[in-house]
Amino acid sequence: MRIIACTEGSFGKIEPFSLEMITAARTAGAAGDEVVAFFAGQELEPAVANLGAADRLVAASAGSSQLIAAESYARLLADTIAAEEPGLVLVPYAANGLDVAGDLAARTGWPLVSYVNEISRDGDRLAVVAQVYGGKILAECSVPLPAILMVNPGAFAEAERRAVDPSKLQHFDATAVVAEGKVRLVGVDVPNYDSVDLTTAERIVCVGRGIGDEASIDIARGLADILGAEIAGSRPVVDSGWLPKVRQVGKSGQKVKPKLYLALGVSGAPEHLEGMSKSDLIIAVNTDPKAPIFNVAHFGATCDLFDLVANLSERLQPGR
Ligand SMILES: Cc1cc2nc3c(=O)[nH]c(=O)nc-3n(C[C@H](O)[C@H](O)[C@H](O)COP(=O)(O)OP(=O)(O)OC[C@H]3O[C@@H](n4cnc5c(N)ncnc54)[C@H](O)[C@@H]3O)c2cc1C
Known part of the structure; x- marks a missing residue:
């Protein structure tokens, strides 16, 4: 089976939960499964420098000045799913992932489980533990494949940070998809953190x-x-x-x-x-x-x- 681990990053950094998605994918996978990291964002360098723990990296960008909204990320991911035919897609439960996972579930018709803390393989299904009611209750779910899981940041350890082997990098231009998007991300308002850290x-x-x-x-x-x-x-x-x-x-x-x-x-x-x-x-x-x-x-x-x-x-x- 092929597993896509979705990753995020901006302003020269990769989000630490991106590395956690790779660990989650390894945990869900069996021997011989392939873990493909997916990245869509402004700058490719942080993804290329850090996501080598995956077997391959599929990365999309539309130029260094172009932010990628969740709508375009979802579309780029859907195109990648069509090409890669994975059995499982892991999306971080984070600001971008929140918008992406629902969009993707609607596009593919695959089941989506949110707030996932644990994943294990159960034959041709997954055994998943997910939080409900704000974490007060843990739900044990048996999920048929293919599926989409939204994984909680902090639930899995970070995979080792290492550079992606150039032969394992597949980069594609996202300019057309971003231009067609109905939602444009025009800027990011970062709070002034100088007063307290x-x-x-x-x-x-x-x-x-x-x-x-x-x-x-x-x-x-x-x-x-x-x-x-x-x-x-x-x-x-x-x-x-x-x-x-x-x-x-x-x-x-x-x-x-x-x-x-x-x-x-x-x-x-x-x-x-x-x-x-x-x-x-x-x-x-x-x-x-x-x-x-x-x-x-x-x-x-x-x-x-x-x-x-x-x-x-x-x-x-x-x-x-
Ligand atoms: C996309 C998204 C992003 C979010 N980002 C954040 C985030 O960055 N940070 C964040 O915190 N939340 C975030 N939230 C909100 C989060 O889901 C919760 O709503 C929030 O954390 C609840 O805050 P709380 O614990 O202060 O309030 P509540 O959940 O209302 O809890 C109040 C607690 O106080 C206890 N209590 C009441 N009176 C007393 C007393 N006198 N003595 C002792 N205990 C008392 C109650 O038993 C209760 O457990 C986000 C939600 C979403 C959807």
């Missing part, structure tokens, strides 16, 4: 919607100051305007790996876990014992965050 912070106190309101963030900020930690927030906290975008952790925020990550009133949705599950030490505080954050936490407290923060702040006062 959560990606290098050693300690982070992250508040979720459980914090309740903007004023209460000061209580968590007080604890963060005592701990010498940066304050961060989940997406609803940032969307509410309680913290700036540069302080958002998760899929559409920062990917962090501090020595300490204290999550206060964060449920642990897959999109949040994607940004912090590799932290060295995760401590979660949540009133709901079934909150998915406890699946990744090393220590957890099922109590009111305000009680815990007040007690901890008092005990950590200098001199105590």
Whole structure:
């Protein structure tokens, strides 16, 4: 069987989950299966420099100034599927992949499973474990092939980064497909990260919607100051305007790996876990014992965050 591992990258970098898709493809494959990495984007260099763990790379670009929208990515991928006839396509559960996978399922008529964490081969089918209800429940699915799986970033280890052998690279021009697209990506608005860099912070106190309101963030900020930690927030906290975008952790925020990550009133949705599950030490505080954050936490407290923060702040006062 041939397996296509979809990859993404921009601004001179390949997304780390691209390498995870190659590992996922190897996990799903049997001896003799071929793993083909697919890339469509502005710059080919990062893909060529990093995706050599796949057996081949099929890469499309429309010139260095041309961003490729998800609609065009899906069309280019559909053309590649028609040419390569794979039995399985793995798409990262990420901003681009979210749009691509549904489009592709409609084009091919193949089954699509989202939020996939585990894959194994079961004869001529796949046994897949996928998250439902924001990660509170794990669904075991038996999936006929050919199929499309949307794989959660962080679910598989990164494959080794190495350059693609030039004989294994197939490049094609995407100019015509991009020009025909109804959606054009005209620019990317990157937030100003100069004020704070959560990606290098050693300690982070992250508040979720459980914090309740903007004023209460000061209580968590007080604890963060005592701990010498940066304050961060989940997406609803940032969307509410309680913290700036540069302080958002998760899929559409920062990917962090501090020595300490204290999550206060964060449920642990897959999109949040994607940004912090590799932290060295995760401590979660949540009133709901079934909150998915406890699946990744090393220590957890099922109590009111305000009680815990007040007690901890008092005990950590200098001199105590
Ligand atoms: C494409 C896409 C991208 C996304 N990107 C991100 C992202 O980058 N980052 C992100 O965080 N989310 C992201 N999300 C949103 C994500 O799906 C969740 O909606 C979000 O993470 C939930 O935030 P939360 O945990 O703060 O809120 P909720 O899910 O509402 O959880 C609040 C938690 O607080 C607990 N709680 C309430 N009161 C207290 C209390 N007094 N003490 C202790 N615990 C309490 C509750 O039990 C609950 O578990 C994205 C979603 C999509 C579709």
